[in-house]
Amino acid sequence: MAITIKDVAKQAEVSPATVSRVIADNPRISAKTKQKVRETMKSLGYYPNFQARNLVAQKTRTIGIIMANSTTLAFQNPFFPEVLRGISVSAHNSQYGLYLSTGATEEEIFEEVVAMDQGKRVDGIILLYSRVGDRIMDYLFQSGLPFSVVGRPHTNADAISYVDNDNIGIAKQVMAHLFGLGHQRIAFIAGGKDFVVTLDRLKGFEEALAEHAIPHQAEYVVNQEGMQQDGKGAIRQLFELPEPPTAIVTHDDLVAYEVIGYLEDLQINVPEDVSIIGFNNHALSKHLKPPLSSVDICIYELGVEAANLLLEKINDEKAVPRQITVSSRLIERGSCQGR
Template sequence: MAVTIKDVAKKANVSPSTVSRVIANNSRITEETKQRVRDVMEELGYYPNFQARNLVSNKTNTIGVVMANSATLSFQNPFFPEVLRGISSVAHDNQYGLYLTTGANEEEVYNEVVSMVQGRRVDGIILLYSRQNDATMNYLANSSIPFTIVGRPFENPDQFTYVDNNNVDNAKEAVHYLIELGHERIAFVGGGLDYIVSQDRLKGYQQALADAGIPFNEQYFINEEETASLSRDATLNLMNMDQPPTAIVTHDDLVAYEVIRYLEELAISVPYDLSIVSFNNHKISEHLRPPLTSVDISIYDLGYEANRLLINKINDPDTEEQHVIVPSTLIKRGSCRQLP
């Protein structure tokens, strides 16, 4: 049962109107009383309902958008502005606003989501990621608020509404393309393996190698999250192997840009010495030198479909869980070449 303002008042030994004034930071209330009430609010897990003006309709006309980590880091990646563009398009058409998480770490993001839900600040939530054993997703699964996920859930996917790409097949297609060009020593720079998209792309990479009878070499696999601060050293170690890779598949275009920069420092040319394939197909990718071969995962459509499904759930709470697979396309450009 949700904690009410009366519960806070009773515990703090004040009137409900005093609690309301503390929430409003009324100057008439002493700092001692404010602190006592705030301590009780924290102890009881009470989150003020900032959308009380909408109690009559019981709607806020606001969608919560949850990023995996801090907004600062998220917006450094072109994926997030583009997926938000898709979400915003549906929100605008349905007269909804957006409420973005701004937590600096996983714990802060979780606390913000709890505050959103218990404070009734939003009508529904979109998770922009799917992570293994994620506290925020587990909390939402046990709450009554409608939510959708960009990414396949780790467990019991049929019990959730989500939008995703076929990441296993996308990775297989990228690796098969390199194999068709004559490459056999193919490295894979993946994302953090607690994210389902990273697990699926690694699986596709391994399956493509197996299809071609090429053994999986652990030395050709780099977990980019673990080596983010050592990417230059990781690239150097790859290229200093007795049999260095002739091609690399990277988790996304940002990682590819970084790898190319390190290769330039090593006087290794793309694609003449090394071919590169990536994911996401950011707009800048076609303007690189050489232009980057990348899997276009239709980022805008991921956001658009996630919000469309969410608003359907808000309008009809009894609607069945749905799963939408957004198509992807391998865009072949100049970062890959046929081996002699």
């Protein structure tokens, strides 16, 4: 059996209450007593039991992290580890621990969220994604449990603390860059279509076209399902169009390189024949050939700020929901060319 507060109390010849107060560094305890109790704790190797402490304190100093369905490609790209790194740093600074969802299906994850909330397993939750009509977000919204989101919520956004990039704006900037190089026929390889980030970037894409009076052709948009089922075929189709694109924007660098691979098979060269821009600025993108122009969305900062927003709500019951826009910028490399 582990050392308890009673063992320390007995050994130090004080009451358990006093030991507890020494742990909490209560100012009403004399320096002498504190000293004595602390020595005893040390000599006995005492460590407070978290379960007991949490039970009476009615809090856990733990943050729940909800990630999207782990069977998706979410795990392939570096978004998850990088955002987690940001969250870790912020949580660690405030002495919070991290509890991870493990479910593989949306149903399982939903159950976990309910259990985390109702079972008082965490003090708050960070939702690592935002999708349209998400049960989990709806549940959190009505639960009263503090939470924050990485990504703009599709509904009730004003009433929710979240971090996001200016996805519409950055998509327009990417388009402006391509327009500036003389491109008019631009394809867009989009992420999962129920993710708000996808909708926003697509909106920026379309707005940019509209502002330049370029008609929006649906064939130029390839959705994630199309890429996953038959990426090669999807790209081939794109270039069998009567007017094939001269530039491609993809929602992720890894996808960009996958596309570049298919293009090489089709004898289409990047950037000579077609320009390409990715998102997420993968560590590899500056080393590979061609070096990829990519949008750095500052994933680490997204994580840090999401954790900060959550901690703000945890620490202050009536903190007003805040929204943080993390900067993003296009990093130009060698994958685009004027025409």
